[in-house]
Amino acid sequence: MKENLKFEPPELTADLRISRREFVKTTGSGIFLFFTIGELPFLQQEVEGRRASPGLPSDFNAFLKIGEGGRVSCYTGKIEMGQGPITSLAQELADELDVSLDAVDMVMGDTDLCPWDMGTFGSMTTRLFGPALRTAGAQARQVLLELASENLKIPVSNLTIENGVVFDKTSSQHRVSYGQLTQGKKIERHLTQPAVTKKPSEFKVMGKPTLRSDARAKVTGSAKYAGDIQLPGMVFAKLLRPPAHGAKLLDVDLSEAKKVQGVQIIQQGDFIAALHKYPDVAEIALSKIKAKFDKPQSGINDSTIFDHLLKVAPEGRIVAQGGNLQEGERAAAAIVGETYFDGYKSHAPIEPHTAVVKIEGNKATVWASTQTPFGAKDEVAKELGFPPENVRVITPFVGGGFGGKSRNLQVVEAARCAKLSGKPVQVAWSRREEFFFDSFRPAAIVKIRSGMTSGGKIAFWDYHVYFAGERGSQLFYDVPHHSTVAHNSSWVGDPGSHPFATGPWRAPGNNTNTFARECHIDTMAAKSGIDPVGFRLRNLTDAKMKRVLQAAADKFGWKPAKAPSGRGYGVACGIDAGTYVAAIAEVDVDRITGQVKTKRVVCAQDMGLVINPEGATIQMEGCITMGLGYSLREDIRFKDGEILDVNFDTYEIPRFSWLPKIETVILDSKDDPSQGGGEPAIVVMGAVVGNAVYDAVGARLHQMPMSPERIKEALNRG
Amino acid sequence: MEEKIQFKLNGKQTSVTVDSERMLLWVLRTDLGLTGTKYGCGQSQCGACTVLVNNEAVRSCMTPVSEVRGKDVVTIEGLAVNATLHPLQKAFMESDALQCGYCTPGMIMNAYAVLRKNPRASPADILLEMEDNLCRCGAHTRIIQAIQNAAVEMRGGS
Ligand code: FES
Ligand code: FES
Numbered sequence: 001m002k003e004n005l006k007f008e009p010p011e012l013t014a015d016l017r018i019s020r021r022e023f024v025k026t027t028g029s030g031i032f033l034f035f036t037i038g039e040l041p042f043l044q045q046e047v048e049g050r051r052a053s054p055g056l057p058s059d060f061n062a063f064l065k066i067g068e069g070g071r072v073s074c075y076t077g078k079i080e081m082g083q084g085p086i087t088s089l090a091q092e093l094a095d096e097l098d099v100s101l102d103a104v105d106m107v108m109g110d111t112d113l114c115p116w117d118m119g120t121f122g123s124m125t126t127r128l129f130g131p132a133l134r135t136a137g138a139q140a141r142q143v144l145l146e147l148a149s150e151n152l153k154i155p156v157s158n159l160t161i162e163n164g165v166v167f168d169k170t171s172s173q174h175r176v177s178y179g180q181l182t183q184g185k186k187i188e189r190h191l192t193q194p195a196v197t198k199k200p201s202e203f204k205v206m207g208k209p210t211l212r213s214d215a216r217a218k219v220t221g222s223a224k225y226a227g228d229i230q231l232p233g234m235v236f237a238k239l240l241r242p243p244a245h246g247a248k249l250l251d252v253d254l255s256e257a258k259k260v261q262g263v264q265i266i267q268q269g270d271f272i273a274a275l276h277k278y279p280d281v282a283e284i285a286l287s288k289i290k291a292k293f294d295k296p297q298s299g300i301n302d303s304t305i306f307d308h309l310l311k312v313a314p315e316g317r318i319v320a321q322g323g324n325l326q327e328g329e330r331a332a333a334a335i336v337g338e339t340y341f342d343g344y345k346s347h348a349p350i351e352p353h354t355a356v357v358k359i360e361g362n363k364a365t366v367w368a369s370t371q372t373p374f375g376a377k378d379e380v381a382k383e384l385g386f387p388p389e390n391v392r393v394i395t396p397f398v399g400g401g402f403g404g405k406s407r408n409l410q411v412v413e414a415a416r417c418a419k420l421s422g423k424p425v426q427v428a429w430s431r432r433e434e435f436f437f438d439s440f441r442p443a444a445i446v447k448i449r450s451g452m453t454s455g456g457k458i459a460f461w462d463y464h465v466y467f468a469g470e471r472g473s474q475l476f477y478d479v480p481h482h483s484t485v486a487h488n489s490s491w492v493g494d495p496g497s498h499p500f501a502t503g504p505w506r507a508p509g510n511n512t513n514t515f516a517r518e519c520h521i522d523t524m525a526a527k528s529g530i531d532p533v534g535f536r537l538r539n540l541t542d543a544k545m546k547r548v549l550q551a552a553a554d555k556f557g558w559k560p561a562k563a564p565s566g567r568g569y570g571v572a573c574g575i576d577a578g579t580y581v582a583a584i585a586e587v588d589v590d591r592i593t594g595q596v597k598t599k600r601v602v603c604a605q606d607m608g609l610v611i612n613p614e615g616a617t618i619q620m621e622g623c624i625t626m627g628l629g630y631s632l633r634e635d636i637r638f639k640d641g642e643i644l645d646v647n648f649d650t651y652e653i654p655r656f657s658w659l660p661k662i663e664t665v666i667l668d669s670k671d672d673p674s675q676g677g678g679e680p681a682i683v684v685m686g687a688v689v690g691n692a693v694y695d696a697v698g699a700r701l702h703q704m705p706m707s708p709e710r711i712k713e714a715l716n717r718g
Numbered sequence: 719m720e721e722k723i724q725f726k727l728n729g730k731q732t733s734v735t736v737d738s739e740r741m742l743l744w745v746l747r748t749d750l751g752l753t754g755t756k757y758g759c760g761q762s763q764c765g766a767c768t769v770l771v772n773n774e775a776v777r778s779c780m781t782p783v784s785e786v787r788g789k790d791v792v793t794i795e796g797l798a799v800n801a802t803l804h805p806l807q808k809a810f811m812e813s814d815a816l817q818c819g820y821c822t823p824g825m826i827m828n829a830y831a832v833l834r835k836n837p838r839a840s841p842a843d844i845l846l847e848m849e850d851n852l853c854r855c856g857a858h859t860r861i862i863q864a865i866q867n868a869a870v871e872m873r874g875g876s
Contacts, residue, residue, distance in 0.1 A: 082818030082855045211814055218819030219807040219826060221754020221794035228753035236748075280744040281737075350758045350766055350854050351820040399756075399820030400854045431759040618814055618860070625856030648763040648852060656848045659858050 030067035030182045031143055034190045035136040062115055062129070064093065064136055066144065070164045070179035072097055072104045077117025077374055078129060079109035080214065081398035081405070083678045084615040085120075085129075087213045091611055092130055094205045095198055096137025097144075098161040099178070101205055101213070109373045109395025119372035119406055121504060130611060130674050131197075138195035147181045200609065200670040207670070209614035214397065224396045226354040226369040227428045234356065234424040235264070236279035237417040238286040240272040241433060244641035245500045246296040253290040260285040266420040273417050279428065300499050301639040305443050306341055309467055312497050316485035319470045328460025328481025332451025336524055340448070340516035341703040342468065342686075344498075344636035345441040345505055346645070348653055351399020352434040353410040357417070358424035362386055366393045368411045371401045376408040380415045402626075403504035407439050432646040439503030440636055442491050444468035446516035456528045458539050465513055467493055472510025472683055476575060477521070478541045499641050506623075507679035510576045511630060511686055515704060518572035518687030522563065523700065531560035532571050532691065533584075544580050544606055549573055551665050552582040552604035563695040568599075570692025572684040577676025579607040583624070583684040585660070587692040589699075591715060594708030596632055596693060598658065603681050604665040608672035620664045620681040627685025629654045633705050725786045727752075728796025738784035742776075743767045745783045746793060754794035754823045758852070765851030768824040769793045775831035794823035797830065806830055809868035810861070817855035825851050829865045837873050841866060 064074045072093055080086040090104040107113055109120075141161065148166035149156045152174050160169045167175035200207060217223035242249070249270045257274055258265055263285040264275040274285035300308050329335070355368040357380065364384055370376045373393040381388040398405060414427040429437065444467040451459045460481040465473050470486040488494065491508045492501075505511070525535035533553050540546050552558075552571070561567065568589065573582045586600040601624050610616050633652040637644040645651035664681075686704050694700050699714035724733045727750065734749055746752045746769070758766030760779045767779040770792040797804040806826050809815070816822045825848070832839055832847040839847070844865050853861065 082816075084817070211811060212816070214819065215811040215814070215816060216803075218816050218822050219794075219803070219810045220798060221752075221823050223819055224753070225756075225820065227757065228747075230748070230751065230753070278740070278744055278748050280740055348854055349818070349820070350764060350852060351756070351818070352758075397819065400818040402854070428757070431761070431763075614814060618817065618857070621859050622817060622856035625858055626854065647759055647761055649761070653852060653854060654856065654858070655850075655852065656845045656858055656862065659845070659862070662859055 029184050029186050030065050031140055031185070031187045032063055032065050032189070033136045033140045033143075034063040034188070035132050062117075062132065062136075064133070064140060066097070066140060066178055066182055068179060068183055070099070070103065070177055070182065072099055073107055074104065074133065075107045075114045076129065077109060077111070077114045079120045079371060079373065079395045079398055081120065081371065081401040083619065084212065084612065087210055088612040088615055089129065089133060090213060091205045091210055092134050093137045095203050096134050097141050097164075099164040101210065103164055110393070111373050111377045112392040116374050119375060120401070121371055121403055121406055134197045135195050138197045139189065142195060143187065143189060144178060144181055148176050151176050151181065206611050207609075207613065210612050211614065218397075225351055225399050226356060226367045226396050227351070227426065229356045229367040229396065229426070231356065231358055231424045234358075234426055235275040235277050235421065236282045237273040237275050237414065237425050237427050238279070238282040239413060239427070240286065240289055240291060241436065242293050244293075244295050245643075246298070246641045247293040249291060250294050251292040256288040256290065257285045260288065264421055266417060268416070268420060271416060275417065275421055275423070275425065279426075283430075296641055298499060298640050302343060302635065302637045305343075305499075306445055309443060309497060310445060313466045313487045314494060316464060316487045317489055319473055319484040319486050320475065321483045323460070323481030325460050325462055325481050325483055329451060331453060332459040333454040334527055335449065335451040336520065336527060337449040338447075338520055338523065338702060340446040340512075340519065342444045342512040342515065343704065344443045344502070344638070345630050345634050346435055346438045346636055346651060347402045347404030347441075347505060348434070348438075348648075348651065349400030349402060349404060352429040352431060353405065353437070354426070354428040355408075355411040355414040356424065356426045357411070357414040359384070359418050363390045364392070364415065364418070366391065366411060366415070367396055368393055368408065369398050369405060370395060370408055370411065371398065371403070371405040372408065375406070376411045379408050379412050383412050383415045384419055402506040403508060404438055407501070407503060409437055431648070435636075435646050435651065436643050437501070439501040440498075441505030441508070441511070441630075442467045442493060442498060442502040444512045446512065448516060448520045450520065450524060452524050452528055456530045456535060456538055458524065463517075465516070467497065468512035469509035470513075471508055472513035472574060472576060473517075474575070475517070476542050476545055476573070477536070477539045479539070499638065500643070506626070507576050507683045510574065510679075510683040511627070514572065514574040514683040515686030515690065518574070518684065519690045519700070519702070522570070522687070522691045522694065526563045526694070529562050531562055533558055534560050536571070536573060545573060545575075545582070548580045548604050548606050548667060549582040551667055552584050552602050555604065555663060555665050556584040556602040558584060563691070564698040565695055568692050568696030570688045570690065570695055572687035572691060574680065574683040576680040576683045579605055579675040579677065579680040581605045581680045581684055583681070583688045585688040585692045587689060587696055589693055589696045589711065591697060594711035594715070596689065596706065596711065598628055598660040598689065598692075600661045600663070601688070602663045602665070603684070604667065605680060606667040606669050607675045607677050607680070608669050609674045610666055610677070611674060613666060616666060616677045617664050619677045621662050623679065623681035624662050624685060625654050625659065627682040628658055628660075628689070631686045631689040631704060631706060633707060635705050635707070723783055723787050725788060726790045728792055734783070736783060739782050741779055742769070742781045742783050742786060742791070743778035746778060752793050752795050756820055756823060758821070758824075763852070764821070764824070765828055766821055766824040768827040768851070770827060770831055773831065773834055775828045792827075794827060797826065804830070805871040806833070806865070806868040809864040809871065813860045813864035813867060815857055815860040815864035817857050821851065821853040821855075821857075825853065825861055829868070833865070833869050833872060837869060839869060
C-alpha cells in the first residue's frame with residue numbers, strides 16, 4: 001500500500017508564491033486539466049483576488065495533472081479527516097484515466113497548491129466533486145488518446161488504454177505510455193464541455209471495496225497531524241482562558257509565571273500566553289498566572305436553556321406548506337401534540353484543535369487541523385495584516401472534525417502568538433479547551449401537532465423547529481395538509497440565543513429533526529394501534545423511501561406488532577445529503593437502572609452510485625456507533641457560561657461495550673448520481689433508540705440524550 | 719529538577735536530561751520527536767497516548783518520565799521490525815479499522831499488551847480490555863475484528 005497523500009511539496013519553506021506560468025513550470029511537464037466543482041464561488045473581481053490561490057487563476061477550483069512518468073495527481077482544497085476522500089477520489093480518477101490506483105496522488109488542503117475551496121463539510125465531496133473529477137479525468141483521457149494517435153499514427157478509434165499505456169487494439173506492440181506522452185509537454189485544458197464518463201459496467205476500481213490508502217501511515221505512527229509538526233525554534237503556547245463564557249479579566253499577575261525557566265509570556269490586552277519549547281512546561285507556567293475574572297450571572301444553565309430559547313426564538317420561516325391545516329384537523333380522528341428537546345453536544349474529536357504558524361518576513365506558513373483551510377488562510381491574513389497571498393495553509397491529516405473544525409479560532413491564536421513572540425508557535429488545545437471553545441451542536445426544540453384518520457393515515461402535520469435549522473425537517477410522508485416552520489434557520493443562533501458558540505455537527509440539524517419526526521410518527525402509529533413499519537409504509541408514496549424501509553425490515557426480519565410489544569424493536573427513517581436511510585434497532589432496557597443496551601442495529605441506505613462500498617459501509621458503521629452517543633449520553637452541562645463537562649469522564653462518548661451488532665445494506669442504485677455518505681446514517685439513531693425503548697418498556701422519551709435518569713423518570717411517569 | 723534518565727526506547731538505549739516529573743508523553747513527542755503517540759485528553763481518559771512500559775500498556779500522559787528509568791519503552795514507531803509491520807498493524811490495515819487514525823496508535827499499543835498477556839483472548843475479553851480506549855469516528859467494530867485477526871496470526875494461524 002502506498003501513501004498517496006502529499007502534504008509536503010518538495011520544499012516546505014520555498015517561496016511558492018509563483019505565477020501560473022511558473023506554477024506549471026515548477027510542477028514539471030505534463031497535461032493539466034482545470035475544472036470546476038459545483039458552482040464557482042467567487043464572482044466579483046475583488047473577492048476573486050482575495051481568494052484565489054497565488055499564481056492560480058480563479059476560473060476553476062480543482063485540477064488534475066498527468067505528469068512525467070505518467071503519475072496522476074489531483075489537487076483539491078478538500079481535506080482528509082477520516083471520511084475517506086483520499087481513497088474514493090483517487091478511485092474515480094484511476095478508473096476514468098485507466099491507471100492503477102497506485103498511480104494516483106492526492107494533493108489536498110494546501111492553499112498554495114490547490115485552488116480555492118469552501119471547505120470539507122455537508123457530505124459534498126462525493127456528491128459534487130466526484131462527478132466533476134470524473135469528467136475531468138475522462139477529458140484528460142481523451143487528450144491522451146489524441147496525443148497517442150499522433151505519436152503512433154493510428155486513429156483514435158483503433159486505440160485502447162490499460163494501466164496508463166495506450167495501444168493499438170489489434171496489435172498491442174504498437175504502444176505508448178502516459179509517461180512518454182507527457183514528457184517535455186505542457187498542455188493546459190479547461191474542462192468546458194461534458195466528456196463521456198465510464199459506465200458502471202466499465203468500472204475496474206470504482207464500486208469495488210478498496211482499503212484506505214492512508215492506512216499504512218496511520219498504523220505506523222508516521223502520519224502527520226498538525227500537532228506533529230515541529231519546526232526549529234518552535235515554541236508551544238498555552239493561553240490564559242476565562243473560567244466561563246462572557247467572563248471579563250479584572251486583574252492579572254504574571255510575576256510567578258515569568259520565573260519559570262525558559263518561558264516567554266506574551267500579553268496584548270486580555271490575550272495572554274505562556275510560551276515554552278515544551279508544551280507541558282508552558283502549561284506549568286500558565287498555571288502560575290494569577291488571574292481574577294468577573295463571572296457573569298446569566299442564570300442560564302442546561303435545565304433552563306429550553307425556556308430561554310423559546311423566549312428569544314425569532315419568528316418562523318415557512319420551509320414547506322401544503323393543503324390547509326384546519327381542514328386536516330377536521331379530517332383527523334385523533335390528534336397528537338408533543339414537544340421534543342435536544343441538548344448541546346460536543347464534537348469531541350480525539351485530536352483537539354491544533355495549529356502551527358511560522359512567520360518569515362511578510363509571509364506566513366500555517367499547518368492546521370481544519371476543515372476550512374482557505375477560511376483559515378483569510379483569517380490568518382487578517383490577523384497578521386498580510387495580503388492573503390502571503391499566507392499559506394497546509395492541512396495535514398485531521399484527527400476527526402464532524403463539523404467542529406470549520407472554525408479556526410486556534411489558527412488565529414497561533415498566528416497572534418507567532419507575531420507577538422517572533423517565533424514559530426504551536427497552539428494545541430487541551431481537552432478542557434476543546435470542550436470550552438467547541439462550536440457545539442445547538443440545543444433545540446421541536447413542536448409537532450398532528451392528526452390521523454381512523455384509517456391510520458396522517459391527516460395533518462404542523463411542525464415547528466427552533467434553533468436546529470431546517471436540514472432534515474422536510475416531511476417525506478404523504479400528508480395532505482402540512483406546514484413546516486423553522487425558527488432560526490441556521491445552527492448558529494442569533495446573538496443572545498445560545499450562551500456560547502454553536503455550529504454544524506455531523507448532519508447538522510437533521511439529528512434533532514429526525515428524532516422529533518420519527519418519534520412522533522411512532523407515537524401516532526402506537527395511538528392508531530398499527531405496527532410502526534406498517535404505519536410508515538401506509539403513509540409513504542415515495543418509492544425510494546419505501547424500498548429502503550422495506551430493505552431494512554427484510555434484513556432485520558421484522559414481524560409486525562403494535563408498540564409497545566415488549567420486544568424492544570424500534571424503527572426510523574430519514575433523508576440527509578440526498579441519501580435515504582432507514583434503521584431498525586433492538587434494545588434491552590434495565591427498568592431498575594434505566595440503562596439501555598443496544599443489541600442490534602440494521603441500517604439500509606440508498607445513496608446512488610457508490611464509489612467505494614467499503615468506505616461507505618465504514619461511514620455507516622461510524623455513524624451508527626457515534627449516533628448512540630448523542631442518543632443515550634452526550635449532553636453538555638453548563639451554568640452561567642461555565643462549561644461543566646471538561647473531559648471524557650463526565651462527557652461520555654460511545655465505547656466498545658456499547659457496540660451493537662451492526663448490519664448494513666446499501667441498495668444498488670448504480671445509475672443514480674452519488675449522494676452523501678458520511679452523515680446520513682447518524683440522523684436516525686436518536687429516534688431508532690427512542691422508539692425501541694418505547695417498544696421495550698412503554699416509556700416515551702421526549703428529550704435527548706435518553707440517559708438512565710430520564711428513562712427511570714419516564715418509567716415512573718408510567 | 720533536571721536529571722539524566724536512561725531507558726530503552728524501541729529497543730535502543732536512550733538517555734534524556736529532563737525534569738523527572740515531566741510526563742513521558744511530552745518527552746517522547748517533543749524531546750525525542752516520536753510523534754506517533756498522541757495527546758487526546760491528558761488525564762488517562764482516552765488512551766490515545768498508550769505506550770508499552772515493560773510490556774504493560776500505560777498512559778504516557780500521566781506517567782512521569784522518572785517511572786520509566788531503566789525500563790523498556792515501546793511506542794507505535796517501534797512495533798514494526800525493519801519494514802515488516804506487526805500483525806496488529808497489518809490487521810488494522812486489512813480490516814480498515816481506522817478512519818481519522820488519531821486513536822489508532824493507542825488502540826494498537828493497548829491491543830498489543832492485551833494479546834501479549836493473553837494470546838487466546840476471546841472477543842469478549844478484547845472488548846473489555848479495549849473499553850477505555852476511545853474512538854470518536856466509530857471504528858470500534860473493525861478494531862475488534864482486527865485484533866481478533868491479529869491474534870490468530872500471532873498464534874501462528876490457530
Ligand atoms: S492522552 Fe493519555 S489517556 Fe488521553
Ligand atoms: S479513527 Fe478517528 S478517533 Fe478513532
